[in-house]
Amino acid sequence: MVDALGEVHRVLAPGGTLIDARPDSRVRAYAERRKPRGFERFGVVRTSRLEVANDRASDRAIARVVRDGLFKRVRRGRFWHLVPFSSLGELRTYLSEHLRFVHRAEWVVDRATRQRHSHDQFVIRRAVRYELLEAVGSPRDLSGPDHRVTFRN
């Protein structure tokens, strides 16, 4: 992962921008029923352990290349992304097939409520994080053996 970031630094012009964007597993995702106005929370959708570990490895990789002086942090933020589903069944199918999330939501409404609204439209509301980083220095600064950066996750 850090090897890739080293290559990114090499092909970026000095002062160029690296944009890292991905789902934010540090923030809970939610299963919500779409209402005429707004949404009603039906459940919590947790990220799978593997994906949480992957996200942490990515965070560490970014921190490493910043520490090594290849990039400097410019700006970061987070926004909500809604994945739409035409029914609760479709949402469940998605969860059962998708690897990012655990396969079952933790419902915060009772079974009868879920059944009553099973044909309503639903969304999974999840956080997406992004960070803009600036390439520091010339790629040639890192080409010699004395400046070779070894990457370890």
Next chain:
Amino acid sequence: MSMASSDCICDVGKHVPMASSALRPTPEDELREWGGPTLVRGKRVLDLGCGDGRFALGVASLAISVEGIDPDPEAIAAAKRTARKAGVQNVRFATGMAQHLEYPDASFDVVILSWTL
């Protein structure tokens, strides 16, 4: 860390396809959240892990050139088909690994890792 106030809803129709790009924010939404079109306008852009070209094709009209790299040959073939159909001239797709990029030093102004790292 800032939290944008707007929500993004990707329009994927009645049934949500399992194709990953349909489950992501639109390029317009992502670009807006990151800071707007000026980030890529007139720039040489590399989209690493471009998948089916969702983002690369979405910003092609703004950038000077866009290169899309992905290890999945099927995704790259789909991206090329979409680019041909859309008549986009300034985007090129190729299979490849982020660890070994076949470009000279300083070839790009912007590198995007959108749902890649």
